[in-house]
Amino acid sequence: MTTEPVEADTAQERLRRWRLVLGGDPADGTGHTLAGPDAAMDGALTALYGKRDTPRAGRDRSAGLGASAPAVARWLGDIRTYFPSSVVQIMQRDAIDRLGLAALLLEPEMLEAVEADVHLVGTLLSLNRAMPETTKETARAVVRKVVEDLEKRLATRTRATLTGALDRSARISRPRHHDIDWNRTIAANLKHYLPEYRTIVPERLIGYGRASRSVKKKVVLCVDQSGSMAASVVYASVFGAVLASMRSIDTRLVVFDTAVVDLTDQLDDPVDVLFGTQLGGGTDINRALAYCQSQITRPTETVVVLISDLYEGGIRDEMLKRVAAMKAAGVQFVTLLALSDEGAPAYDREHAAALAALDAPAFACTPDLFPEVMAAAIEKRPLPIPDAG
Numbered sequence: 001m002t003t004e005p006v007e008a009d010t011a012q013e014r015l016r017r018w019r020l021v022l023g024g025d026p027a028d029g030t031g032h033t034l035a036g037p038d039a040a041m042d043g044a045l046t047a048l049y050g051k052r053d054t055p056r057a058g059r060d061r062s063a064g065l066g067a068s069a070p071a072v073a074r075w076l077g078d079i080r081t082y083f084p085s086s087v088v089q090i091m092q093r094d095a096i097d098r099l100g101l102a103a104l105l106l107e108p109e110m111l112e113a114v115e116a117d118v119h120l121v122g123t124l125l126s127l128n129r130a131m132p133e134t135t136k137e138t139a140r141a142v143v144r145k146v147v148e149d150l151e152k153r154l155a156t157r158t159r160a161t162l163t164g165a166l167d168r169s170a171r172i173s174r175p176r177h178h179d180i181d182w183n184r185t186i187a188a189n190l191k192h193y194l195p196e197y198r199t200i201v202p203e204r205l206i207g208y209g210r211a212s213r214s215v216k217k218k219v220v221l222c223v224d225q226s227g228s229m230a231a232s233v234v235y236a237s238v239f240g241a242v243l244a245s246m247r248s249i250d251t252r253l254v255v256f257d258t259a260v261v262d263l264t265d266q267l268d269d270p271v272d273v274l275f276g277t278q279l280g281g282g283t284d285i286n287r288a289l290a291y292c293q294s295q296i297t298r299p300t301e302t303v304v305v306l307i308s309d310l311y312e313g314g315i316r317d318e319m320l321k322r323v324a325a326m327k328a329a330g331v332q333f334v335t336l337l338a339l340s341d342e343g344a345p346a347y348d349r350e351h352a353a354a355l356a357a358l359d360a361p362a363f364a365c366t367p368d369l370f371p372e373v374m375a376a377a378i379e380k381r382p383l384p385i386p387d388a389g
Contacts, residue, residue, distance in 0.1 A: 020045070041082040047075055048095055076113040089117045096123055106131055108138040116142045118150075118340070122230025126279040144271050150238045150367075151270075158242050158371040165375035166216055166248050180205055217301050217378055218250040219243055220292045224285070224308035225255045225277045231340035232307050233277055235367050239339075241270040243374075252295060256288035257281035258313065284314035289322045300330035303377045307336045310351040310362065319351075324358050332377040335362035339370060361385060 012032075019032040020042055034042050075095075079088050092114055096102055102123060105111060114120060124131075124139050131139060185202050192201040221243075223229070223236045233255065240253040244267035252264045255277050266272040285308055296302050304326060312319055327333050335355050338345040345364055352362040363385045365373055376383045 037082065040078060044075060044078045044082060048091060048098065076110075076115075080115065085115060088115045089119065092117075093119050102127060106135050108135050111135065111138045111142050114142075116146045118146060118231050118234050121146050121234050121274070122279065125230065125233070125274055125277060126227060128275060129278070140271060140275070143274055146234070147238055147270050147274070150235070151242065154238060154367055154371075155242045155245075158239065158374075159246060161371035161375050162243070162246065162249065162378065165378040169216070169379050216248045217303065218252070218296070218298060219374070220252045220254065220295060220302065220304045222288050222292050222304060222306045222308075223253070223255045224283060224288075224306075225257050225279055226281060226283050226309070226311070227279050228309055228346070229307070229338070230279055231342065232336075232338050233279065234274065235339045235370075236307055237270040237273040237277075239367075239370060240273065241267050244268065252292075254288060254292055256284065256291075258284045258287070260284075260288050260291045262291070282313045283308070283311055285310070285312045286314035286316075286319035286322065289319060289326075293322055293326060296326070296329075296331060299326070302330075303332040303334065303374070305334045305336060305374075305377075307339050309337055309345055310335075310348040310355075312348065312351060316351065320354055320358065323355060323360055327358060327360065332380060333360045334373060334377050334383065335360050336365045336373075337362050338364045339367065340364075341366055 015032040016034070016038065019034060020038065076092070079091050083091065096105070105114070105120075105123060106127060111124075121143050124143060128139075185205055186200060188204055189200050189202045192203055193199070194201060221236055221240050223233055225233055237253070240251055240263075243249050243251040244253075244264075251267060252262070253267055253273065255261050255263060257278070258281060261276065263273050263276050266276055285306070289304075289306070292304055296304075323333055335352075337347045337352070347362070355362050361383070365386075369384065369386065372384050
């Protein structure tokens with residue numbers, strides 16, 4: 001007896017959802033009218049995704065917010081009321097792109113209203129040179145909040161993973177009992193297996209060394225700061241600061257477009273690093289690698305991490321020769337097409353294939369995987385390259 005009301009409620013809920021998805025066009029076929037919070041939610045979606053009667057030249061634009069800062073501030077408040085934070089961030093990114101709201105982010109009251117994330121930081125950094133002084137402190141506060149959140153998420157695991165890798169990379173042949181690397185010791189002594197006793201006689205012990213306070217490894221982060229690499233620049237700056245805080249790693253951070261800037265002396269504050277970048281412009285990977293190569297004094301103890309989409313505007317053959325020379329000298333060379341949580345990036349496949357032929361495969365890396373990639377490079381073992389699929 002209760003089946004019909006339940007089915008009716010389910011049907012109404014389906015109509016409600018389809019009405020919100022389809023946007024209320026007369027041809028949507030739902031015949032459903034929205035009220036209360038649903039109507040307000042629909043209004044927020046329409047302001048961003050509703051079609052203009054007259055699209056602007058060059059792009060199909062949406063309508064509803066115009067260029068009014070108060071209207072945008074109200075809209076930002078509405079979407080935080082009706083949607084979860086992850087959806088809010090997506091809608092903000094769409095608004096910046098579809099409605100041309102980047103200029104409005106130069107106003108302090110607008111910055112205080114937005115939901116801060118990595119993509120917003122990238123937008124602010126791209127606007128840095130045009131930003132008025134009245135906005136810069138607010139922008140720095142927004143960037144600092146995102147950076148501190150990322151450090152909380154990434155720092156502890158990164159330090160733990162790399163400390164272990166540094167210890168293991170300093171192996172000793174006469175270890176104390178608690179320093180024995182049993183996996184490697186067993187593998188090295190398999191020929192001494194005694195079948196009658198079903199045991200191995202370990203004639204040679206292999207142990208972990210304990211990394212001393214002196215610098216053991218040098219890491220050079222070479223980061224492409226072209227506009228498409230914004231999220232990677234943010235994450236690289238955070239990781240650079242974390243690595244620089246470790247005594248056993250000498251960290252250098254180099255950013256480049258057609259020029260090369262060494263930001264190593266600012267690594268104690270990743271916010272300063274980020275505001276020292278200049279997103280946009282061309283790309284000269286060869287020039288950047290030439291500078292990084294000049295900073296290497298102990299090749300066999302150095303890891304160079306190139307973070308770039310590989311769209312080279314410099315001398316391609318020279319770039320490849322530099323990579324080959326560094327690898328031949330003993331440098332561990334890592335190529336990341338992106339350092340971000342996003343999907344597969346656009347990149348120059350010809351250059352990626354050429355690097356792979358030099359045994360420097362290029363792949364996209366999430367921030368969560370980055371510590372494992374660095375640990376493998378430090379220990380000189382195969383990199384944990386994610387599946388292409």
